[in-house]
Amino acid sequence: MKKGDNFINKVKEKITVHDIERQTEDQVTITVDRNDLPEAVRMLYYDMGGWLSNMIPNDERQLNGNFALYYVISMEGGKMTPEDELPQEQKCWITVKTYIPANDPTFPSVTCKVPAAVWYEREAFDMFGLKAVGLPDPRRLVLSDDWPEGLHPLRKDAMDYRHRPDAVDHQDEPDYKFLEPSGSGVVDVPLGPLHITSDEPGHFRLYCDGDTIIDADFRLFYQHRGMEKLAENRMNYDQMGYLAERVCGICGYAHAIACIEAAERAVGIEVPLRAQAMRVICLEIERLHSHLLNIGLACEVTGNINAFMHIFRIREFTMELAQLVTGGRKTYGNVVMGGLRRDMSSAEIKKSLDLLVTIEQQLIEVWDAVMDDKAQVGRWKGVGILDRQVARDFSPVGPNVRGSGFARDSRHDHPYDFIDQLEFNVAVENGCDVYSRENVRYKELLESISIIRQCFEMMPGGQTIIKPQTMIKPGAFAIGNDEAPRGENVHWIMHGNAQKVYRWRCRAATYNNWSSLRYQFRGNTIADAALIVCSLDPCYSCTERVTVVDINSQKSKVLTHKDLKRYSQTLKNHPLKNM
Amino acid sequence: MKLLDMTRKYGNATYNYPFEPYKVPEGFRGKPAYDYEKCIGCTACAVACPSNAINVKLNEDKSKLVWEFNCARCIFCGRCDEVCPTNAVLLSDEFEMAVRFDKDNLKERGELDVECCQKCKNPFTTSKLISYDIERLKKAGWDEATLAEKTKYIRTCPECKKNIAVENSTQYFVRKRK
Numbered sequence: 016m017k018k019g020d021n022f023i024n025k026v027k028e029k030i031t032v033h034d035i036e037r038q039t040e041d042q043v044t045i046t047v048d049r050n051d052l053p054e055a056v057r058m059l060y061y062d063m064g065g066w067l068s069n070m071i072p073n074d075e076r077q078l079n080g081n082f083a084l085y086y087v088i089s090m091e092g093g094k095m096t097p098e099d100e101l102p103q104e105q106k107c108w109i110t111v112k113t114y115i116p117a118n119d120p121t122f123p124s125v126t127c128k129v130p131a132a133v134w135y136e137r138e139a140f141d142m143f144g145l146k147a148v149g150l151p152d153p154r155r156l157v158l159s160d161d162w163p164e165g166l167h168p169l170r171k172d173a174m175d176y177r178h179r180p181d182a183v184d185h186q187d188e189p190d191y192k193f194l195e196p197s198g199s200g201v202v203d204v205p206l207g208p209l210h211i212t213s214d215e216p217g218h219f220r221l222y223c224d225g226d227t228i229i230d231a232d233f234r235l236f237y238q239h240r241g242m243e244k245l246a247e248n249r250m251n252y253d254q255m256g257y258l259a260e261r262v263c264g265i266c267g268y269a270h271a272i273a274c275i276e277a278a279e280r281a282v283g284i285e286v287p288l289r290a291q292a293m294r295v296i297c298l299e300i301e302r303l304h305s306h307l308l309n310i311g312l313a314c315e316v317t318g319n320i321n322a323f324m325h326i327f328r329i330r331e332f333t334m335e336l337a338q339l340v341t342g343g344r345k346t347y348g349n350v351v352m353g354g355l356r357r358d359m360s361s362a363e364i365k366k367s368l369d370l371l372v373t374i375e376q377q378l379i380e381v382w383d384a385v386m387d388d389k390a391q392v393g394r395w396k397g398v399g400i401l402d403r404q405v406a407r408d409f410s411p412v413g414p415n416v417r418g419s420g421f422a423r424d425s426r427h428d429h430p431y432d433f434i435d436q437l438e439f440n441v442a443v444e445n446g447c448d449v450y451s452r453e454n455v456r457y458k459e460l461l462e463s464i465s466i467i468r469q470c471f472e473m474m475p476g477g478q479t480i481i482k483p484q485t486m487i488k489p490g491a492f493a494i495g496n497d498e499a500p501r502g503e504n505v506h507w508i509m510h511g512n513a514q515k516v517y518r519w520r521c522r523a524a525t526y527n528n529w530s531s532l533r534y535q536f537r538g539n540t541i542a543d544a545a546l547i548v549c550s551l552d553p554c555y556s557c558t559e560r561v562t563v564v565d566i567n568s569q570k571s572k573v574l575t576h577k578d579l580k581r582y583s584q585t586l587k588n589h590p591l592k593n594m
Numbered sequence: 595m596k597l598l599d600m601t602r603k604y605g606n607a608t609y610n611y612p613f614e615p616y617k618v619p620e621g622f623r624g625k626p627a628y629d630y631e632k633c634i635g636c637t638a639c640a641v642a643c644p645s646n647a648i649n650v651k652l653n654e655d656k657s658k659l660v661w662e663f664n665c666a667r668c669i670f671c672g673r674c675d676e677v678c679p680t681n682a683v684l685l686s687d688e689f690e691m692a693v694r695f696d697k698d699n700l701k702e703r704g705e706l707d708v709e710c711c712q713k714c715k716n717p718f719t720t721s722k723l724i725s726y727d728i729e730r731l732k733k734a735g736w737d738e739a740t741l742a743e744k745t746k747y748i749r750t751c752p753e754c755k756k757n758i759a760v761e762n763s764t765q766y767f768v769r770k771r772k
């Protein structure tokens with residue numbers, strides 16, 4: 016029996032499965048009727064211990080006259096209790112596929128049964144015009160509010176990628192409907208939409224009763240860049256990896272690897288061992304500098320600038336490490352299909368090992384000092400609780416879910432590259448709060464150092480690249496996964512003709528973390544809002560401007576970024592006192 | 595308090611940059627440096643470059659082949675360095691590339707003389723590429739006659755080569771049919 020067959024047999028007991036295709040040893044796709052889709056996904060998700068990792072709508076009208084949906088489910092066990100985990104040899108990816116006829120682009124919503132699908136189904140309508148019937152929240156997600164109705168950009172015949180619809184005048188822009196709780200005394204606090212320290216804009220609405228947040232909603236995707244469309248039209252595989260890298264300025268390498276490995280797996284390319292080891296090293300270096308950034312910011316948001324500076328001093332060593340391993344301050348510009356462009360010399364390996372010692376020593380020292388500071392720890396504890404059941408329903412990833420006691424780690428569940436030859440522990444904490452998430456990050460830093468060290472010590476010889484020969488099979492598809500600093504990145508690629516991709520779906524880690532954020536805000540104070548967002552590590556830690564509206568008195572007041580940050584850091588002189 | 599002690603222990607963590615240079619390790623992948631003297635205009639780098647930072651094409655009146663590198667597009671992957679047959683582009687350790695006001699200052703250009711096809715007289719490649727090829731052929735140790743024939747072949751543009759090949763093969767078919 017092959018991996019995943021036991022689950023598929025169980026699905027077959029209730030549902031007709033039309034087709035079973037195997038992409039790799041641990042990736043299977045089953046095709047079901049669109050009316051059976053919600054039940055099939057629910058069975059795999061709740062009954063058999065799956066988590067929703069990705070959902071790919073695809074315009075296959077050129078291939079078979081239909082649209083298709085692929086729900087990618089990671090079978091790893093529910094993990095609500097330590098025993099509730101599948102044995103390692105049963106873990107796999109099961110993709111539930113369904114066809115949607117071109118003349119009736121609707122399908123029954125899965126979200127009613129599996130809440131984790133909500134963002135994916137909203138996006139499916141925006142990008143492909145596929146309507147999820149029964150979707151509780153059908154608002155726009157990805158496209159901007161003034162994008163023309165009925166233009167679904169990822170449909171193959173929708174538009175040329177250069178097309179720019181006319182912009183709507185500022186005053187005529189439609190308003191986005193936020194989900195507002197009703198009731199007297201509810202104050203609406205918008206956070207954003209512009210954001211000055213990092214480059215990512217997002218608009219948060221916090222609904223407050225006094226100082227306490229009772230609900231929250233947000234609007235993102237102000238910076239949608241249309242990369243998926245770009246890749247389908249113009250890029251060849253030499254360029255794809257470098258485009259994927261530019262998804263993020265911090266953890267882009269993880270995207271490049273997930274993207275390229277999806278393409279490699281679809282056609283069964285084996286990468287040389289040395290390149291595998293180096294890919295793992297680079298991914299872990301990325302985790303080092305990203306986690307250090309996040310822990311630093313979590314200190315800074317709460318006013319501990321001193322700790323922030325020390326952590327950044329250490330972070331500089333990790334950038335130097337990246338320079339030794341890849342020749343650039345970031346690990347970018349190195350991944351190609353079939354391996355890596357640049358090899359390392361033994362002198363560089365020796366120097367890197369020395370650097371690791373320094374990083375480890377100083378990291379432990381700083382962390383001890385931060386933990387020694389009762390005020391700092393007090394600000395983190397009990398804040399931004401991610402409830403375990405909410406986590407189970409929404410499939411969050413990375414330190415966010417590991418801080419709530421779930422041992423979900425792509426390196427452990429779906430080992431890629433060299434990982435299965437290494438020893439490491441999955442860092443888990445049970446407090447469900449910001450403190451636990453930062454602790455997870457700290458533990459992971461130490462694990463990463465140990466992983467990098469093991470890789471250097473076991474570094475296999477030989478080439479770092481194979482000559483990929485006529486490798487593309489049109490229509491072949493596969494999943495590529497890796498554990499980025501913020502959680503599991505899952506990319507999906509279907510090959511097309513002429514060395515181009517037919518469809519590239521890039522699902523960044525934070526995409527899965529946003530939908531549960533609303534619940535994490537509830538019950539906290541405004542002062543902790545920035546910290547909670549920060550603890551998700553969405554490259555996001557502060558807001559430019561806040562308007563406060565008191566619904567009762569109809570008064571409003573504009574708070575600057577400085578006001579909010581000052582209050583967040585000092586907890587003195589409440590900015591709304593005089594309203 | 596522990597944090598303050600650490601500050602004393604480690605002292606200054608920053609460099610006095612830009613008043614003191616920041617040293618990058620050996621093997622750093624910096625801005626590709628172009629050596630005009632060595633370039634033969636083979637366009638291998640332009641084909642390999644994933645971000646289209648390098649363009650090699652004929653200028654408007656087709657009198658020169660222009661090699662142009664736009665550093666603002668470069669992602670420092672080093673593909674150009676890897677494919678260049680004459681080491682005319684090599685990654686350097688230079689990383690300070692800020693320019694004021696005009697991004698065109700980041701562009702580098704080199705103009706190479708072109709060579710015309712013996713048959714149709716249209717320009718098709720650079721003189722330097724032809725001499726490079728002939729140089730290589732001489733080293734391969736061919737006798738004079740073969741060398742002359744091969745040189746003639748090299749001096750013909752791809753379009754004419756194709757036509758000649760087609761002509762030759764039709765002759766062959768015609769004869770066979772008889």
Ligand code: SF4
Nearest residue numbers: 643668669671672674
């Ligand atoms: S380093 Fe890479 S991106 Fe830059 S010019 Fe060379 S090939 Fe192009």
Ligand code: SF4
Nearest residue numbers: 633634636637639678
């Ligand atoms: S590959 Fe080298 S020789 Fe050829 S055009 Fe580029 S720089 Fe010139």
